[in-house]
Amino acid sequence: MDEAVAPTILEVRDLVVRYGSQTAVDGLSFAIHRGEIFGLLGPNGAGKTTTLSVIEGLRKPDAGRVTVDGAETVHAPLAVKAKLGVQLQASSFQAELTIEQLARLYAGLYGLDLSRRQLKERLEDVGLGQEMDKPFKKLSGGQQQRFSLMVATIHNPPILLLDEPTSGLDPQSRRQLWDRIERSRQGGGSILLTTHSMEEAQSVCDRVAIVDHGRLQALGAPNELVAMHRDDPRVLAVARGDVTLEDVFIGLTGSAIRD
Template identity: 60%
Template sequence: MNSLEQVPILDVDRISVFYGQFQAVKEVTFDVKPGEIFGLLGPNGAGKTSTLSAIEGLIKPATGKISVAGYDNVSQSLYARANMGVQLQATSFQPELTIADILRLFAGIYGVRLSKEEVQQKLEEIKLEDAAEKKFGQLSGGQQQRVSLLISTIHNPVLVLLDEPTTGLDPQSRRQLWERIEAIREQGHGVLLTTHSMEEAEAVCDRIAIIDHGRIIAIDTPDRLIELHRNDPEVISASRKGKITLEDVFIGLTGRAVRS
């Protein structure tokens, strides 16, 4: 059976999120299947962060349900979080700790025991085999992101949430992180990725949802989204290269105005 036909690892069903009287998320629905990289795209203030916060269990939706690996993330929150790994855009690990110390510390939090040999093996997986005794603050931005992604998956979660993981990275570091993310998918995990890079979304995502003003306004594969909207007047007018791209579709659907 194709992985995209399997039972979802993440199921977001008509959730709404309010901050006082303001509704940030409006009956959002989507799912992430095993072995799928799913992109959640939107302008600033579109509702991405609020949706992610609800999935992580940091805020409770006013309506709707979210399940992770079949566990309700409100009534069975401990089980849902145990099946989830999260990498934020900015890392906040103690800069004076060595990489080996950080790995063992967070592995212990998740109840995972790592021997010295296992620590070394995991560092080899992310091409940092010589960095065990380096302090986190001594690593480059790309190296720090690789360590952060390793820690978010150290307990082998079925769902991995990545919030703009390649922001600020050079092309080589970005490609290395893409390869790592794709390796996670190949292991059968589900990945939910937010990004402002249309190149990144088109390169690594199997499906994409575009959210704007709190609502999902389009959801499909990158190629299919381009094909469906290539003749839309707003998309055509957004095109600067003659060939319709995912960025053209995104601008055409969400508008040209800069969001604060």
């Protein structure tokens, strides 16, 4: 991707979010280009979830701003939400409803009136064409993740937010999920994801931002960050063999376990 000409689809500028006396996000800035897969990486409590909450319009920032495809979250929240697709780590769909009923419900929220044939085509695209009449609770974990992704992209949003989308999936389901995400990107969509898998981030992300204590620690393509920090004493202290993105991540954020 040529970052010099690719337009910005999402910009986080000088973001500050506080919970009482605690600062969860402390002056965080980054931008995502159209057609880019961007990873937001950090240990537990680093401020990732809070940042996503602001982007999604669920929380107002104490300072700074977030702009999605030209619309600012505080001043145009409905316009921002219409431009976003969101897949959370844990789904909270109504368990008793069939996936056809659920898909129609969420399509309706975006003003889409899909015929049964159109809906079946979309479900077939994620391997669920034969499950239309099955209640959501009867789907396997992998099927639920695929359905969740289909719902998140049902309105063809310009940017998709994925919160640990492959957590708990087996290798086959994980590969299928990433194939669909790559197709979304090839269609012009952008993806912002969080993941604890540095191997996954290194293999699928165009660029990553490493955050800790609400601040940006590093930003760039995974291979660039590895090359940039290859000789950093903090990274060398934790590396075992050739330096990887995980070594850079631990070197910059520390090896202490976070709750």
